[in-house]
Amino acid sequence: MRPVEASTYAPRVDSIFWMLTAASGAVILLVGTLVLFFSIKYRRGTATPRGPVPDRLSREVEIGWTAATAFAFLFFFWFAAVAETTQFEIPRKAMEIHVVAKQWMWKLEHPNGTREINTLHVPVGVPVRLVMTSQDVIHSFFVPAFRTKQDVLPGRYVEAWFEASKPGTYHLFCTEYCGTDHSRMGGGIVVQSQSDFARWIDAQPQGDSLADQGAVLFRRMGCTGCHGGSSRIRAPSLAGVFGRQQPLEGGGFVTADESYLRDSILLPNKQVVAGYQPVMPSYQGVASEDDLIRLIAYLKSQKVVSPRPEVGP
C-alpha cells in the first residue's frame, strides 16, 4: 500500500524513491539475465570460443557502462538536489507557526496567539513556515504524510515549511530519541479546507496576538528603558529591524532574521550593532522560549514609521 501523499513535497520525494527502485530493478534484471544467458552459453561441453576478449571490445564495454552509470547517477543527484533545495526556499507569504518542543510534547502557536498542544490545524494549499526550537534536548518534527522531517535543536531556531495538499488528519511524530516518553511524543496535523480553517481559528478563545503580548513583555522586561525613544542610554531603534541588513561593530553585516533577534536578546555581545556599546544585558535564563517568541513577534510587527536621521558617530 502506498503511504499517503498529503503535501506538495511528498510526490517529489516519492518520485526519487520510485526512480531509484526502478533503476535497481532494471540492473537486477539485466545482471540476472546475463548470468542466466552466459551460464547456458558457456555450460560444459559447448563449442563456444573461450579465448580472451578482443582488447577493443573490452575497452568499449568498460567506457560504455562507466559513462552510462555515471550519467544515470548524475541525473538522480540533480533531481534529488533540486527537490531538496526547494525545502530551503521558504515562500515569502507563508503562514507562520511557532513550535516549541519539550519532553514530551509539541507546543504550537499561531500568530494570533492561538495555542495548540500536539495538534496543529492548518489550511490546505497554504505554505506553512515552522519556526522551531526545543526547551531541552534534541527532538525531530516528522510528518510522514508530508515527507517533512526536521531536527529541532535547543538554543536556536530551525525552520521548515510545507504546503498541505489534501485535507485530513496526519500523524506527527518525534523522530529523535529524546527520553522515556519519546514514543508518546506525537500528535496530529489537521489539514482543513481554507474556509473550515478560518471558521476553526475564529472559534478559538480570543486572546492577544503574539505581537501584542510581546509589546507588554517589552515594557515589563525593561527593554523600553534603553530602546524607548526617551532613554538616556544610546540603543538602536528597533522599529523595522526585522529583515534589515544590520552593520556590525568590527565590520560585516548580518540579516536580522529570527535567529539574529534571538541571539541579540540572549547573547547581546555576540553581534554588536555598529556604533553602539555592548551594554545590553543578557536575558539568558530570564526570557523563556515563549517570551522570546512574543518579543520577536513584537519586533517583527514594528515597522519604520518615518525615516528619521540616525544619530550615529
Ligand code: HEC
Ligand atoms: C541597558 C540597555 C538595554 C536594555 C535594557 C535592552 N537593550 Fe537591547 N540593545 C542595547 C544596546 C546598547 C544595543 C546595541 C548594541 C548591541 O548590539 O548589543 C542593543 C541591541 C539590541 C538588538 C539588536 C538591534 C539591532 O538593531 O540589530 C535587539 C534586537 C535588542 N537590543 C532587543 C532588546 C530587547 C528585546 C530587550 C528587552 C528584553 C532589550 N534589548 C533590552 C541596550 C539595551
Ligand SMILES: [Cu+2]
Ligand atoms: Cu522528542
